[in-house]
Amino acid sequence: xxxxxxxxxxxxxxxxxxxxxxxxxxxxxxxxxxxxxxxxxxxxxxxxxxxxxxxxxxxxxxxxxxxxxxxxxxxxxxxxxxxxxxxxxxxxxxxxxxxxxxxxxxxxxxxxxxxxxxxxxxxxxxxxxxxxxxxxxxxxxxxxxxxxxxxxxxxxxxxxxxxxxxxxxxxxxxxxxxxxxxxxxxxxxxxxxxxxxxxxxxxxxxxxxxxxxxxxxxxxxxxxxxxxxxxxxxxxxxxxxxxxxxxxxxxxxxxxxxxxxxxxxxxxxxxxxxxxxxxxxxxxxxxxxxxxxxxxxxxxxxxxxxx
Numbered sequence: 001x002x003x004x005x006x007x008x009x010x011x012x013x014x015x016x017x018x019x020x021x022x023x024x025x026x027x028x029x030x031x032x033x034x035x036x037x038x039x040x041x042x043x044x045x046x047x048x049x050x051x052x053x054x055x056x057x058x059x060x061x062x063x064x065x066x067x068x069x070x071x072x073x074x075x076x077x078x079x080x081x082x083x084x085x086x087x088x089x090x091x092x093x094x095x096x097x098x099x100x101x102x103x104x105x106x107x108x109x110x111x112x113x114x115x116x117x118x119x120x121x122x123x124x125x126x127x128x129x130x131x132x133x134x135x136x137x138x139x140x141x142x143x144x145x146x147x148x149x150x151x152x153x154x155x156x157x158x159x160x161x162x163x164x165x166x167x168x169x170x171x172x173x174x175x176x177x178x179x180x181x182x183x184x185x186x187x188x189x190x191x192x193x194x195x196x197x198x199x200x201x202x203x204x205x206x207x208x209x210x211x212x213x214x215x216x217x218x219x220x221x222x223x224x225x226x227x228x229x230x231x232x233x234x235x236x237x238x239x240x241x242x243x244x245x246x247x248x249x250x251x252x253x254x255x256x257x258x259x260x261x262x263x264x265x266x267x268x269x270x271x272x273x274x275x276x277x278x279x280x281x282x283x284x285x286x287x288x289x290x291x292x293x294x295x296x297x298x299x300x301x302x303x304x305x306x307x
Contacts, residue, residue, distance in 0.1 A: 009057050013049045014065070020254045022261070023120055023268055024067030031257040036123050039112035039139035042067055043146035053165065059226065061165050062203050065265045068150055068166075068183075072143070074280040075113040077121070080105040081279045083134065087257040112143040116156060118254030120275030130273045147305055161196040163227070171298040182267040183291040185245035191237045197230040199241055204265055208246050210243045247287070 019026035019037065027034035027050065046067050049060035077083070084105045095101055113138035117123050132209045154166035157174040157232040167187045170177040174193060180186040185205070189197060203226065204262065212221045214228055214237050221230045233239050262270035269283040279295050285292055 002015075005055075005057055008048070009052060012045070012052065012060075015045065020071075020118070021063060021160050022250065023070040023118070023203055023254060025254045026110075027069045027255065033255065034241075035255045035257075036117055037071065037075075037255065038114055038136065039072070039116070040136075040142045042072045042075065043112075043139070043142040046072060046146040047149050047173070049147045052193075052235055054153055054156075061200055062266070063204060064150060064153075065166055068168075069267045070281075071116070072146070075116050075121070075139075077109055077111050077113070077134075077144070081108055083108075086277065105165040108135065110140075111137070116280075117275070118257060118259055119271050119273065119278050119280050121278035121280070135295070145307060149304065152305070153204040157195070160194075161198065162189070164197070164199045164270075167202070172298055173302075176298070180291055182245060182264040182269065182286045185243040185265070187241050189239045191233055191235055191239065193235050194232065196232050197239050198224075199228045199230070200226050201228055201241075201243075202266060202296050205243050213240045213242075214238070236292060 015026065015030055018030035018032065019041075024042050024045065025037045026045050027036060028038045028041055048068065049064040052058055053060045053064070086103060092177055093101070111136055112123050113134060115123055115133055117169055150166065150168075151170065154168050154170050155162065155164045155172060155175070155177065157163075157172070162174055162179060164187070167179045167181055168177065169179050175192070175194065175197075176190045176192070178188040178190070180188075187199065189199075191197070201207070207223065210228065212219045212228070214230070214233055219230060221228050223229070228241065245265050247264050250263060252259050252261050260272040261268050264286055267283070267286065268281050269286045271281045
């Protein structure tokens with residue numbers, strides 16, 4: 001239904017202007033002066049960017065990359081010390097037999113924010129919303145699905161060709177992707193079978209300064225749009241691309257407020273002014289010039305999840 005496809009594409013591109021496409025801040029009320037963003041809306045925009053790119057409606061991989069690395073990642077609760085402090089200072093709320101306040105903060109680690117601002121997990125009190133409103137659990141359901149879309153869409157294999165669309169860490173039956181972004185401009189792909197390899201390179205990367213190695217040997221590659229076509233490589237090959245990555249500053253309006261962003265690639269590594277309760281973009285580690293890593297055991301399923 002090409003009419004419906006075009007309607008969805010135009011709707012997506014309009015909605016992109018109603019928030020901040022630089023960080024992936026999209027309010028539930030689609031207007032520039034709205035203060036907060038549900039994770040639901042960010043997840044929906046990620047879903048659309050990935051699915052339309054997969055279906056050839058347009059190339060929205062850079063959009064997905066920016067949304068995932070910034071507001072979406074910051075909207076997931078990964079530590080709760082700040083929330084526990086607020087809870088300890090707040091009056092006790094009555095509970096009935098259907099509810100429990102036991103270890104509430106710890107039990108919500110991994111949830112996604114319901115009313116985040118451009119620089120904080122929760123907003124200042126506005127109208128009827130008290131300070132401390134953090135979650136609506138529709139957001140966690142939608143965001144979990146968006147993770148699956150992004151993970152599945154980050155690469156694909158078909159007809160002896162591996163396309164790496166998003167430069168994130170990812171294991172698969174065909175290859176393992178090791179991304180050093182934003183510590184360093186480097187991505188390694190360790191092949192598990194012989195195939196042709198191509199990388200989609202983000203629009204902030206200078207094409208003329210990319211170097212390609214297969215093992216220790218330099219290799220020339222050709223461009224097809226934003227895709228760097230490396231060609232056929234043998235099993236167990238380490239196919240590596242490297243490129244300069246540096247910091248830049250940018251002024252951006254997010255949720256009716258003006259911010260100064262420091263970006264490294266597509267990643268926001270600092271924001272000014274900072275947040276108050278759980279400030280976003282505490283990413284000093286990305287700016288130190290030293291890659292931090294840890295050893296993990298990765299699992300690759302033989303089954304494909306259909307959603």
